[in-house]
Amino acid sequence: MTVQITIPNKRESTDERRLAIALAARALIVEKGFEGLRTRDIAERVGINIATLHYHVPTKKALIQLVxxxxxxxxxxxxxxxxxxxxxxxxxxxxxxxxxxxxxxxxxxxxxxxxxxxxxxxxxxxxxxxxxxxxxxxxxxxxxxxxxxxxxxxxxxxxxxxxxxxxxxxxxxxxxxxxxxxxxxxxxxxxxxxxxxxxxxxxxxxxxx
Amino acid sequence: MTVQITIPNKRESTDERRLAIALAARALIVEKGFEGLRTRDIAERVGINIATLHYHVPTKKALIQLVxxxxxxxxxxxxxxxxxxxxxxxxxxxxxxxxxxxxxxxxxxxxxxxxxxxxxxxxxxxxxxxxxxxxxxxxxxxxxxxxxxxxxxxxxxxxxxxxxxxxxxxxxxxxxxxxxxxxxxxxxxxxxxxxxxxxxxxxxxxxxx
DNA sequence: TGGACAATCAATCACTTGATTGAGACGCCG
DNA sequence: CGGCGTCTCAATCAAGTGATTGATTGTCCA
Missing domain, CATH: 1.10.357.10 (Tetracycline Repressor, domain 2)
Incomplete structure (x- = not known):
């Protein structure tokens, strides 16, 4: 038999990224409210590019639903x-x-x-x-x-x-x-x-x- | 004696304008929340130019305080x-x-x-x-x-x-x-x-x- | 009447903001 | 190796977005 070893990826899976994005967005909503919520700020807090954020969560509306x-x-x-x-x-x-x-x-x-x-x-x-x-x-x-x-x-x-x-x-x-x-x-x-x-x-x- | 007749001004006084602005802003906050509050929308609802709004209420911050x-x-x-x-x-x-x-x-x-x-x-x-x-x-x-x-x-x-x-x-x-x-x-x-x-x-x- | 002030607006500025594009990097499977 | 799907990013776009400018109009009082 073979053992599957999961080596930590340099890249995160979509599920992990989406969760990280949701948590960052939640924190920013707490700090600044909806009127201060910016996709760029969320991306920065997660440590990814704004385009990468849009890859995982297509629109801001979908982002809020995710939160x-x-x-x-x-x-x-x-x-x-x-x-x-x-x-x-x-x-x-x-x-x-x-x-x-x-x-x-x-x-x-x-x-x-x-x-x-x-x-x-x-x-x-x-x-x-x-x-x-x-x-x-x-x-x-x-x-x-x-x-x-x-x-x-x-x-x-x-x-x-x-x-x-x-x-x-x-x-x-x-x-x-x-x-x-x-x-x-x-x-x-x-x-x-x-x-x-x-x-x-x-x-x-x-x-x- | 002379009788003072107040003819309705074509232009509103600052107090009246500020009140109208505050009420319009209040209504828009109810409709769209803070994240949807736009100075242009407020000016439009009052029926004045955006610059006139800024004449009466200098900044958005001051506007929210007024509300x-x-x-x-x-x-x-x-x-x-x-x-x-x-x-x-x-x-x-x-x-x-x-x-x-x-x-x-x-x-x-x-x-x-x-x-x-x-x-x-x-x-x-x-x-x-x-x-x-x-x-x-x-x-x-x-x-x-x-x-x-x-x-x-x-x-x-x-x-x-x-x-x-x-x-x-x-x-x-x-x-x-x-x-x-x-x-x-x-x-x-x-x-x-x-x-x-x-x-x-x-x-x-x-x-x- | 004319000068001072209050009120208004068209046009514009400088910057923000959500979203897109095209290209590349990485891992997996044959 | 080579192709394929997943994931990432620099660069950019188009539509806002708060605020400013310079000029104009109306009101009031000396």
């Missing part, structure tokens, strides 16, 4: 890291908060880029087609958690699960857009969210400051 | 329409929600433009200097309401007022960024916010769907 796809993929991956479906609602909620906190601390560029792209999705159908399902599935997941918590009696019985899910998502999404005061503020807010969801029967002896 | 200032002014005006300081917390909160709802319905461009500019504020100190105090004062106002509600016993005693204010602002700000599902969703969310704040002693016979 949206890699962001979508990163979020989906993070979503699948820990199993949670079988746990009680309050624990699923805390896992969700922990995941969000970890992403916010370890990969702030991801959430900032996501914010920028969600804003763009409002007027760019191509981006919306990629990211709206991602956001919708997040809302759905939160709605499931709240519904389960209401059903098992740990959450308030008068909760509107979908509204509560939108409140949670809005509060967290709001933190994405502000850098600096994290993660202290993050913990205060998730704790307040928990208190606002829990059933008053469970007397929390954990008064806020 | 931020008019947005700030619009929000401050709306903030001062109804007196509210002396009312009970729950009513002040409802007035706040009503105001937000009205703005969302009557002037969606204002909130969309505000969202775009808040995003830009993250990387543009000039915009941040104008809009961050506005946002901070909104958070402060919400914090005051929650603190008052906790003090008079209508809100939960374990509330963290600042965290709750951030949750409210986040939930409303999230609605700004999504057009289409308003104002139905808005009402569901504000009602859920109310329930999450109110003291469980006040038994609300208003179960959510």
């Amino acid at each position: 949206a796809q890699t962001i979508e993929r990163d979020f989906r991956q993070q979503e699948e890291r820990r199993p949670r479906k079988h746990l009680p609602a309050i624990e699923r909620l805390r896992i969700e908060f922990d995941d969000q906190r970890e992403t916010l601390v370890d990969n702030p560029a991801l959430v900032v880029a996501m914010s920028e792209l969600m804003q763009r999705a409002r007027r760019d159908p191509d981006v919306a087609q990629i990211l709206q399902p991602l956001y919708d599935s997040w809302i759905l997941q939160l709605t499931d958690i709240v519904t389960a918590g209401r059903a098992d009696g740990s959450f308030r019985p008068d909760i509107d699960p979908n509204a509560a899910a939108n409140i949670i998502a809005g509060a967290i999404g709001n933190l994405w857009r502000q850098q600096g005061d994290c993660p202290d503020n993050f913990d205060n807010i998730t704790r307040e969210l928990e208190r606002s969801l829990l059933c008053p029967a469970n007397d929390n002896k954990d008064p806020a400051p | 931020a200032q008019t947005i700030e002014r619009d929000f401050r005006q709306q903030e001062e329409r109804r007196p509210r300081k002396h009312l009970p917390a729950i009513e002040r909160l409802r007035i706040e929600f009503d105001d937000q709802r009205e703005t969302l319905v009557d002037n969606p461009a204002l909130v969309v433009a505000m969202s775009e500019l808040m995003q830009r504020a993250r990387r543009d100190p000039d915009v941040a200097q104008i809009l961050q105090p506005l946002y901070d004062s909104w958070i402060l106002q919400l914090t005051d309401i929650v603190t008052a509600g906790r003090a008079d016993g209508s809100f939960r005693p374990d509330i963290d007022p600042n965290a709750a204010a951030n949750i409210i602002a986040g939930a409303i700000g999230n609605l700004w960024r999504q057009q289409g599902d308003c104002p139905d969703n808005f009402d569901n969310i504000t009602r859920e916010l109310e329930r999450s704040l109110l003291c469980p002693a006040n038994d609300n016979k208003d179960p959510a769907p």
Whole structure:
């Protein structure tokens, strides 16, 4: 038998190049926003010629779609890291908060880029087609958690699960857009969210400051 | 005595022109985002030459600051329409929600433009200097309401007022960024916010769907 | 009436920016 | 070796793009 040895190529494969381009573009979007995003800057950051960039990603429109796809993929991956479906609602909620906190601390560029792209999705159908399902599935997941918590009696019985899910998502999404005061503020807010969801029967002896 | 008759000028005054320019720019930011904002488009929408635009607003940077200032002014005006300081917390909160709802319905461009500019504020100190105090004062106002509600016993005693204010602002700000599902969703969310704040002693016979 | 100032515009500049072209370099397979 | 497909780049294009210039028009007041 023969063993295939892959010697590192002087030239990168298309997949690797496309990923490098997407990550460079993401970083530049975080730094300068869409209005400051230039194909030349992306090429320079990757270390390739502008024509090479256009070889791998034909147009700027396709480039932005690629960025949206890699962001979508990163979020989906993070979503699948820990199993949670079988746990009680309050624990699923805390896992969700922990995941969000970890992403916010370890990969702030991801959430900032996501914010920028969600804003763009409002007027760019191509981006919306990629990211709206991602956001919708997040809302759905939160709605499931709240519904389960209401059903098992740990959450308030008068909760509107979908509204509560939108409140949670809005509060967290709001933190994405502000850098600096994290993660202290993050913990205060998730704790307040928990208190606002829990059933008053469970007397929390954990008064806020 | 002589009567001063102001005959409509063929030429507009600088203040009027600057306002018209700011409003046109705001509309174009809503339509195309910052990355699609062109000085020529603004001039065309106002009906003036590009050089005239530069006469009134010297640079694009100054133009964006001007847009931020008019947005700030619009929000401050709306903030001062109804007196509210002396009312009970729950009513002040409802007035706040009503105001937000009205703005969302009557002037969606204002909130969309505000969202775009808040995003830009993250990387543009000039915009941040104008809009961050506005946002901070909104958070402060919400914090005051929650603190008052906790003090008079209508809100939960374990509330963290600042965290709750951030949750409210986040939930409303999230609605700004999504057009289409308003104002139905808005009402569901504000009602859920109310329930999450109110003291469980006040038994609300208003179960959510 | 005439000078000072405010407001406007056609024409243009200097530079940016997304995209293309044509040629070459590299690895693989026969 | 030789051809073929993949990948890369220097050079360039065409359409913008913010800003400027020099001149013109209207308003107001002495």
